[in-house]
Amino acid sequence: MYDELAAAVLPARSSAAAATKAPPAKAMEAAKSRSKVFILLGFDENQKPRGARYRTSNEEELIKLSKETALNLYELKSADSISLAGALPAGKLPTTGSASVPEIRQALYSEVVVGISDDAAAVPRDKLGGPLPPQKGSPESWEIIETGHLVIAQESPEYGWAEAIVVDRKDGLLTLRYRDYPKLPKFYRNYRAVALLSRGSK
Structure with a gap:
């Protein structure tokens, strides 16, 4: 009699134990979602x-x-x-x-x-350094590049060139942000590593 009762109760307990173990996995999936x-x-x-x-x-x-x-x-x-x-x-x-x-x-x-x-x-999720500085157009030479000048910068050889605004210059190092991609972070280039816009022939 005891063995029969235990056999009837133990599976029920095992099922209950399994049920209590299942929610954590579901909770993890819910948290992940x-x-x-x-x-x-x-x-x-x-x-x-x-x-x-x-x-x-x-x-x-x-x-x-x-x-x-x-x-x-x-x-x-x-x-x-x-x-x-x-x-x-x-x-x-x-x-x-x-x-x-x-x-x-x-x-x-x-x-x-x-x-x-x-x-x-x-x-x-932030302002990425705030607004761009007032633009000063394209510099006539690399040596006079300063804050606000528009230059052409290359992200990498695979991705070509794009217009960038100089937001700071310290010696020969330029801090830049892409003009047409305001949500991208600032980046750095040597002043000789950027290109100048052609002013065309007069």
Whole structure:
């Protein structure tokens, strides 16, 4: 009698135990579905490209990290951009400082930047340095390039050239932002590595 009763009760208990183990997996899937895909991208104080990807629902923590590191935070929504971001190293939270965001190859940085520029759904989570400075037109020579001048800069040999505004110059190093892609981060070039616009023949 006891064995028969135990046989009847144990399966019920096993089923109940299995039921209590199932929800955590479902909860994890639900949490994953609520999380968003972000990337941190930009240059550190030594002009080295850094980037990482994050899947999280804790946007505030990433905004804080973005401000601490002076890197740009984007939320990615399109399947193409999310797939492209998979090439970036996975970021970890919580963490602080620019060193917590891995240094990446310039070629990878350029690939992600070009992907963002083509994706209208990529949403920047900061002002990316504010408005561009007043434009001063094209300089007549490399030596006189200064803030506000319009030049032509190359993201990488694979992606061609585009108009960029000089937002700062320190000695021979230019800080630039693309004129027609305001949501892209600033970048750096030697003043001799940019091209000048032709003024045409007089």
